[in-house]
Amino acid sequence: MNLDLSSLKRLAPSMRWVIGITFAAVIVSGLVIGFGVRTQLAALRAVNAEIAERNATASQMQSDISKADLQKKATAKAFADLDTLSASGVIEPLLGSFAMRSKSLLDPIAQRAGFHIDSVRELTPITLQLPQPPPGQVHYRQPIEFTGQGSYAQITTFISQTENTYPMTMLSSLLILSQPQTPETHRAIITFEWPVRGEKPKGLTNGTKK
Amino acid sequence: MKTPLHLNLLKEEEHFSSSPVRLRVMMPTAAVFVALCSIAWFFLLVGKVHTQAHLNEKLKQAVASITPVYAAVLDSRAQEQEYRAMARQLGIYTNSRILFGESLSLIAARVPSCIQFTEMRIPQPTLADPAHPSAAPTNRFEQVFLRISGRTSGDHPSEAVNTLLAELRTPVFTNLLRSVSIPKGAFRQDNARSASNRDTLLFEITCECQPRRFE
Numbered sequence: 313m314n315l316d317l318s319s320l321k322r323l324a325p326s327m328r329w330v331i332g333i334t335f336a337a338v339i340v341s342g343l344v345i346g347f348g349v350r351t352q353l354a355a356l357r358a359v360n361a362e363i364a365e366r367n368a369t370a371s372q373m374q375s376d377i378s379k380a381d382l383q384k385k386a387t388a389k390a391f392a393d394l395d396t397l398s399a400s401g402v403i404e405p406l407l408g409s410f411a412m413r414s415k416s417l418l419d420p421i422a423q424r425a426g427f428h429i430d431s432v433r434e435l436t437p438i439t440l441q442l443p444q445p446p447p448g449q450v451h452y453r454q455p456i457e458f459t460g461q462g463s464y465a466q467i468t469t470f471i472s473q474t475e476n477t478y479p480m481t482m483l484s485s486l487l488i489l490s491q492p493q494t495p496e497t498h499r500a501i502i503t504f505e506w507p508v509r510g511e512k513p514k515g516l517t518n519g520t521k522k
Numbered sequence: 523m524k525t526p527l528h529l530n531l532l533k534e535e536e537h538f539s540s541s542p543v544r545l546r547v548m549m550p551t552a553a554v555f556v557a558l559c560s561i562a563w564f565f566l567l568v569g570k571v572h573t574q575a576h577l578n579e580k581l582k583q584a585v586a587s588i589t590p591v592y593a594a595v596l597d598s599r600a601q602e603q604e605y606r607a608m609a610r611q612l613g614i615y616t617n618s619r620i621l622f623g624e625s626l627s628l629i630a631a632r633v634p635s636c637i638q639f640t641e642m643r644i645p646q647p648t649l650a651d652p653a654h655p656s657a658a659p660t661n662r663f664e665q666v667f668l669r670i671s672g673r674t675s676g677d678h679p680s681e682a683v684n685t686l687l688a689e690l691r692t693p694v695f696t697n698l699l700r701s702v703s704i705p706k707g708a709f710r711q712d713n714a715r716s717a718s719n720r721d722t723l724l725f726e727i728t729c730e731c732q733p734r735r736f737e
Contacts, residue, residue, distance in 0.1 A: 330546045337553030344560040352567035359574040366581040373585065373592045380595045387598045390605035397612045438647065440615055441662050441736035451611040455646075464630055464639075472623025480615065483622045486644040503646070507615050509608075 401480025403454070403506045410434050410508060414456040418474055418504070425470040427462035427500070435503065454508040455484045459501050464488070467500045480507050618734040620666060625698040632689040636676040643669045647734075666731040668699070673712060675722045683709065683725050690729060701730045 320328060376383075406413035411434040422429050435455040462470065471483055484505035488498050622644070633639065647664050674682050683704070689695075690702040708726035 327546060330550050333550040334553040337550065337557040340557040341553070341560045344557070344564050348564040349560060349567060352564060352571055355571045356567060356574060359571060359578055363574060363578050363581060366578065366585060370581060370585050370588070373588055376595050377588060377591050380591070380598070383595055383598045383602070387602040387605070390602045390609070394605045394609045394612075397609055402612065440611060441618075441664070442611060442614060443662065443737065450608055451615065453615070465627070468623060468627040468630070472627060475621050475623045480612070480619070482619045483644065485646045486622070486642065488639075488642040490638070490640045507612060 398509070401478050401507060402451070402509055404509075410454050410506070411456050414458075414504065414506065417478070418458065418470075421473045421477060422458075422460070422470050425462070425473055426466040427460055427470040429458050429460040431459045433457050433459075437508065438505075440507070450509050451507050452510065453484075454506050455503045456506065457501060457503045459499075461497050461499055463496050464498060467498065467502070471502065474504060478506075481505070614736050618664070618736045620698065620732060620734060622668075622698065625695055628694055629690070632686070632694075634674075634682040634685050636679065636682045637672055637674045637686055639670060639672040641669075641671040643671075645669070662736040664734040664736070666734060668729040668731055670727040670729070671724070672727075673722050673724050679721075679723045680709070683723075683727075687727065690727070698731055699729045700732055703728055 320331070323331075403410060403413050403417070406416060411432045415429070415432045419429065433456070435457055438453040438455065440451050440453055467488060471486075474481055475483070482505045483502065485501075485503040487501040489500075490498055626642075645667060647666070676682065687702055687704070690699060695702075704725060705728055708728075710724055712722040712724050
């Protein structure tokens with residue numbers, strides 16, 4: 313665009329003022345809108361978005377907080393349910409030994425059944441098969457091996473009474489060997505499996521002996 | 523005849539339009555008006571942004587003030603989920619339980635008199651993928667077997683073993699035993715014994731028990 317200054321000079325001073333003021337006003341408007349208004353609009357949009365997000369967060373938090381009592385009750389109930397379940401058969405180690413805990417629990421049953429326990433030992437825990445194992449698995453299958461002697465009836469009574477007394481205990485493996493020198497008394501290796509709680513132990517195997 | 527003479531002594535810029543709206547007045551007025559409006563808009567926006575920023579700050583403080591309570595609620599919820607997951611694990615374990623005691627007790631009464639058991643074995647559980655035993659297993663079935671070894675003698679040893687097999691297949695044991703069979707070659711003569719006892723036959727019975735289902 314060519315601006316012919318000589319044509320402007322030919323205009324009357326009042327006309328030049330008109331053009332100058334108009335031009336300056338347009339420039340000012342452009343600058344204000346281009347740099348000021350647009351920046352403020354962007355800032356307003358950002359702050360409004362942040363407010364909307366904070367409002368949503370706050371209302372969600374308030375909603376959850378209003379259900380705090382219900383949540384506490386639900387947690388307490390879940391804990392009570394778990395506690396009841398655990399009390400029915402999850403064993404805790406006795407001075408660090410699951411074998412000794414199991415022995416203390418099963419000794420009275422063995423005595424009643426007439427089965428003589430010679431030795432007890434703890435086998436390597438087995439991972440509990442779960443549809444979707446949680447990252448920190450808390451329950452495992454702990455086999456405890458009881459070696460002893462008794463008649464067939466005494467052995468099966470010991471197994472039956474253990475199963476009836478502890479609803480989470482299961483016969484995991486069994487070996488009854490006849491002994492030619494004592495036909496009525498057999499050697500038995502009975503492995504009971506108990507659920508136990510704990511952190512995921514390293515080096516879990518598929519039930520092989522230690 | 524008179525001819526009218528039109529004499530124009532005004533300069534061009536001194537001419538006034540007949541229109542009441544004069545461009546030379548309206549144009550700068552409108553431009554200045556627009557400029558003032560845009561400045562006013564700018565200041566309005568500045569004020570609005572300031573107000574909203576203040577509101578945002580108050581909201582931020584409000585959220586911060588309820589965060590500890592909210593965190594406690596979330597903790598409680600996570601705790602509940604953890605307890606329920608643990609209870610589910612125990613439920614899965616309990617569902618997988620198989621009871622042997624009663625069935626083992628009943629076997630004794632059903633063994634023919636000419637049969638003597640020498641060994642009864644339930645092997646250790648084996649997982650489906652022994653190559654990765656420590657990985658969390660996804661197989662939810664575990665096969666369980668009961669293996670019975672014994673000897674028999676008398677006039678009809680094979681009948682006695684068949685009778686035992688038939689007894690083990692009766693409904694009394696079907697809760698525990700799914701199939702009962704003698705593997706090929708497991709019914710044989712006892713060659714290790716003295717010549718006088720060559721009539722003794724050895725047998726092994728493999729019973730496939732109901733699988734443990736971890737579900």
